[in-house]
Amino acid sequence: GDSVTQMEGPVTLSEEAFLTINCTYTATGYPSLFWYVQYPGEGLQLLLKATKADDKGSNKGFEATYRKETTSFHLEKGSVQVSDSAVYFCALTSLNTGFQKLVFGTGTRLLVSP
Amino acid sequence: EPEVTQTPSHQVTQMGQEVILRCVPISNHLYFYWYRQILGQKVEFLVSFYNNEISEKSEIFDDQFSVERPDGSNFTLKIRSTKLEDSAMYFCASKGGEGSYEQYFGPGTRLTVT
Numbered sequence: 176g177d178s179v180t181q182m183e184g185p186v187t188l189s190e191e192a193f194l195t196i197n198c199t200y201t202a203t204g205y206p207s208l209f210w211y212v213q214y215p216g217e218g219l220q221l222l223l224k225a226t227k228a229d230d231k232g233s234n235k236g237f238e239a240t241y242r243k244e245t246t247s248f249h250l251e252k253g254s255v256q257v258s259d260s261a262v263y264f265c266a267l268t269s270l271n272t273g274f275q276k277l278v279f280g281t282g283t284r285l286l287v288s289p
Numbered sequence: 290e291p292e293v294t295q296t297p298s299h300q301v302t303q304m305g306q307e308v309i310l311r312c313v314p315i316s317n318h319l320y321f322y323w324y325r326q327i328l329g330q331k332v333e334f335l336v337s338f339y340n341n342e343i344s345e346k347s348e349i350f351d352d353q354f355s356v357e358r359p360d361g362s363n364f365t366l367k368i369r370s371t372k373l374e375d376s377a378m379y380f381c382a383s384k385g386g387e388g389s390y391e392q393y394f395g396p397g398t399r400l401t402v403t
Contacts, residue, residue, distance in 0.1 A: 211394075276322070
């Protein structure tokens with residue numbers, strides 16, 4: 176079945192550092208890929224998405240490129256802020272489930288210090 | 290901006306009791322979902338609902354669980370006889386029509402079973 180693997184956290188960075196959170200996936204065909212963010216005490220917010228190979232999703236300075244050859248969708252940001260501290264979830268939906276249910280990774284906690 | 294809402298934000302119940310978690314999806318969305326997140330673990334799919342019927346459910350979604358769309362706006366998850374292991378954050382999500390991929394999540398209901 177479909178699965179998503181994320182790097183273990185927590186990831187601890189100083190403000191203005193470069194961020195990469197790795198995400199790889201296993202799915203049949205061409206899944207749609209997402210990053211969701213969960214701030215402390217809140218629900219899941221869609222951060223960005225990509226629906227086909229080589230698409231780049233971007234939002235709020237975050238980017239991720241859909242790489243079919245490496246089955247990856249790594250999240251990057253050039254300069255993190257303290258307010259980016261949250262848990263980041265990589266997720267996919269695929270033809271296996273009629274593009275219905277989301278399959279999530281385990282989440283990666285990001286801690287940014289001033 | 291339209292959003293998914295959920296009530297209550299926190300529910301405490303005793304083992305064996307019935308609980309109903311409520312959600313109001315985004316008004317023109319057609320697909321509805323419930324997910325849960327046990328503390329510190331990944332977000333897991335429970336059930337998807339379309340055209341007034343369940344379209345897919347996970348192994349977690351056993352006979353103790355049911356979903357309903359009692360009117361044009363609410364979407365509910367009922368747990369008939371709660372167990373300690375049902376303690377989790379429950380998220381409702383909704384998605385637009387065919388061809389849309391993004392699911393939008395509510396803020397969640399924290400269920401504590403004692």
